Amino acid sequence: xxxxxxTEAMPIQFGGPLPGAxxxxxxxxxxxxxxxxxxxARRNISVTLVE
Ligand SMILES: Cc1cc2nc3c(=O)[nH]c(=O)nc-3n(C[C@H](O)[C@H](O)[C@H](O)COP(=O)(O)OP(=O)(O)OC[C@H]3O[C@@H](n4cnc5c(N)ncnc54)[C@H](O)[C@@H]3O)c2cc1C
Numbered sequence: 001x002x003x004x005x006x007t008e009a010m011p012i013q014f015g016g017p018l019p020g021a022x023x024x025x026x027x028x029x030x031x032x033x034x035x036x037x038x039x040x041a042r043r044n045i046s047v048t049l050v051e
Pocket of ligand 1 (some may be wrong): 027028029030031032033035051
C-alpha cells in the first residue's frame, strides 16, 4: 500500500505485468484520463490507464 500523502518523491508504482489486452488504453492519469477510465469501467469496458 502506498503511503499517504502521495508526493512526487514517492510516486505510485505498479509492479505487476501489463494486461494482455484492453478495450481502451488511456495515456495520462490527469482528471480527464481518470474520469474517462471511471466512466468506461462503469460500462464494463476494460481500460488500461498509463501514467
Ligand atoms: C498551477 C496550476 C493550478 C491550477 N489550478 C486550477 C484550479 O484551481 N482550478 C481548476 O479548475 N483548474 C486549475 N488548473 C488547471 C487544471 O489543473 C487543468 O485544467 C487540468 O488538470 C487538466 O486536466 P487534464 O486531465 O486534461 O491534464 P493533466 O492534469 O495535465 O493530466 C495529464 C496527465 O498525463 C500525464 N502524461 C503526460 N504525458 C504522458 C505520457 N507520454 N505518458 C503517460 N502519461 C503522460 C501527465 O503526467 C498527467 O498526469 C491549474 C493548473 C495549474 C498548472
